Amino acid sequence: MNNELALTESTYYILLSLYQPQHGYGIMQRTEELSGGRVRLxxxxxxGALSSMSDKGWIRLLPGESGSRxxxxxxxxxxxxxxKNxxxxxxxLVENGEKILGGNDHD
Amino acid sequence: MTEKMTERKTVRKWFWVWDFDKEERWLNQMAMQGWALAEVGWCRYVFEKCEPGAYIIRLQMHPRDESYTDFLEEIGAEYIGRVVQWIYFRREAEQGEFQLFSDTQSRLEHLQWIARMLLAIGLTNLLIGVVNAFAGNPIGAVNVVLATLLMYGLGRIHGKTEQLKRERELQE
Structure with missing residues (x-):
């Protein structure tokens, strides 16, 4: 493992939504769908997150079709x-939580 | 002409920069009463008649950036206008909840941006004030008063920032 900082929930879902290329509105919809309506970006x-992630090199802007904004x-x-990290x-986090609080195996 | 003009009214009102959340609340109350923000100017708000609660209004301090307004228009928001660094948007309420910020991080960044602007303008005024005072020009007093006011605003923004940071210590 590494010492990277934890991702925020927004960052995590934005990256996850971008597993397949999306435009802004698509990212919002995908995030809402994945989280069952809980996370609304x-x-x-x-x-702001998209521009910081581009700076970090985590995402990139795809060459747009001409005329499309x-x-x-x-x-x-x-x-x-x-x-993945x-x-x-x-x-x-989940494993430790389950170990101590009891997951499906113990009650 | 048979086309009916939408009824409009202009309201003159002043809000301090650090009361931007109060300003936003007021604009949304107006929309709830059937007056949707249509144009903005310096201390000037133009409203047009709408179904009560038909629009949600949001405002934000943001540098001039066309791709940001395009981005918001892509999600169905209408760009109303800009006053200095403040931009105003509205979206039909039937399209669902409309927010500009959805996490603490971005709210903090917004406050920090406002704080930087206040500091820059405040320091400029202080400098002009001091230079004028040394030159024996009484007009410099205006700048000093203005700088003091802006520093007070900076304090208010700082207070909001600290509150958000405290909340973030345990929860995101």
Whole structure:
């Protein structure tokens, strides 16, 4: 494991939504769908997160069709790695929680 | 002409920068009463008649950035206008909840951006005030008063920032 910081919930879901290329509105819909309506990304939050993630090299802007103002983003190899690291971290949290509080095996 | 013009009214009102949440609340109350924000100007708000509660209004301090307004229009929001660094949007309430910020991190970044603007303008005024005072020009007093006011605003924004940070210590 590494010492990377935990991802925020918004970051995690945005990256997960971008497993397949999406435009902004698509990311919002996908996140809401994945989280069963619990996580609703607001426009300003998403826009800011997308630009920080581009700076970090986790996502990239796909070359747009001419005339279209809609921007499409996709996950990079680095972004995928960040996502996988976070998944490992989350698994550890869940495993420890279940071990101590009792998962399905104990009651 | 048979086409009916939408009834409009102009309200002049002043809000301090640090009361932007109060301003947003007021604009939404107006929309609830059937007056949707249609145009903005310096201390000037133009409303047009709408079904009560038909729109949700949001405002934000944001640098000039066309791709951001495009992004918001993509999700169904209408760009109303800009006053200095403040931008105003509205979206039909029937499209669902409309927010600009959905996590603490982005709310903090917004507050920090406002704080930076206040600091920059405040320091500029202080400098002008001091230079004028040394030059024996009494007009500098205006700048000093303005700088003090902006520093007070900075304190208010700082208070909001600290409150958010405290909340984030345990929960995101």
């Amino acid at each position: 607001a426009a300003g939050t998403l826009y 809609k921007k499409e983003y996709s996950l990079t190899a680095q972004g995928l790695l960040a996502l 976070e998944l490992d971290r989350l698994k550890e």
